[in-house]
Amino acid sequence: GAGVSQSPSNKVTEKGKDVELRCDPISGHTALYWYRQSLGQGLEFLIYFQGNSAPDKSGLPSDRFSAERTGGSVSTLTIQRTQQEDSAVYLCASSVDRGKNTEAFFGQGTRLTVV
Amino acid sequence: QQQVKQSPQSLIVQKGGISIINCAYENTAFDYFPWYQQFPGKGPALLIAIRPDVSEKKEGRFTISFNKSAKQFSLHIMDSQPGDSATYFCAASYSSASKIIFGSGTRLSIRP
Numbered sequence: 613g614a615g616v617s618q619s620p621s622n623k624v625t626e627k628g629k630d631v632e633l634r635c636d637p638i639s640g641h642t643a644l645y646w647y648r649q650s651l652g653q654g655l656e657f658l659i660y661f662q663g664n665s666a667p668d669k670s671g672l673p674s675d676r677f678s679a680e681r682t683g684g685s686v687s688t689l690t691i692q693r694t695q696q697e698d699s700a701v702y703l704c705a706s707s708v709d710r711g712k713n714t715e716a717f718f719g720q721g722t723r724l725t726v727v
Numbered sequence: 728q729q730q731v732k733q734s735p736q737s738l739i740v741q742k743g744g745i746s747i748i749n750c751a752y753e754n755t756a757f758d759y760f761p762w763y764q765q766f767p768g769k770g771p772a773l774l775i776a777i778r779p780d781v782s783e784k785k786e787g788r789f790t791i792s793f794n795k796s797a798k799q800f801s802l803h804i805m806d807s808q809p810g811d812s813a814t815y816f817c818a819a820s821y822s823s824a825s826k827i828i829f830g831s832g833t834r835l836s837i838r839p
């Protein structure tokens with residue numbers, strides 16, 4: 613009965629290192645989203661997974677960013693060769709299959725700081 | 728065309744007053760307009776949502792007004808309380824697309 617779970621909650625990394633952010637969606641939710649929220653800014657769409665369909669990667673800002681979703685459940689967002697401008701809160705959300713109910717449930721986010 | 732424009736960026740309202748946040752969109756394919764509320768250190772949470780076949784939806788002190796011809800919608804918070812202090816995001820999506828497009832957010836402060 614838990615909500616969307618993200619780990620780690622905070623991550624400090626050195627510029628140039630790779631990082632992996634994890635998202636455990638709500639059980640039974642087939643849709644999963646990643647968003648990025650820079651300090652005091654809105655939510656920037658990154659990527660969307662829906663069931664077995666090809667993911668919508670149109671929001672990924674560069675080829676340093678990638679994401680996968682294994683078994684239709686857990687998702688990992690990977691940022692390679694991190695840069696200082698990657699510092700932000702990365703939010704994951706999940707929802708039931710699209711249709712009448714399109715409410716997205718968000719996790720608490722991973723705060724990434726690149727030093 | 729995918730943007731949702733939100734204003735104001737920040738808003739200060741006295742306790743008991745009415746808070747009004749406005750949003751505008753361009754893509755007429757949008758068919759779902761939610762508002763999310765976010766407290767510091769937390770992820771956004773759905774507050775209230777509307778579909779374009781109605782002009783108003785009310786849930787407690789929160790009301791969405793929707794103007795389809797003007798492609799605008801707004802959130803009204805009646806009898807605003809200090810506990811309403813948060814960042815509010817309007818958003819839009821449509822059934823055949825994948826992403827939810829969010830506005831830039833409004834930081835609301837309710838003064839006691």
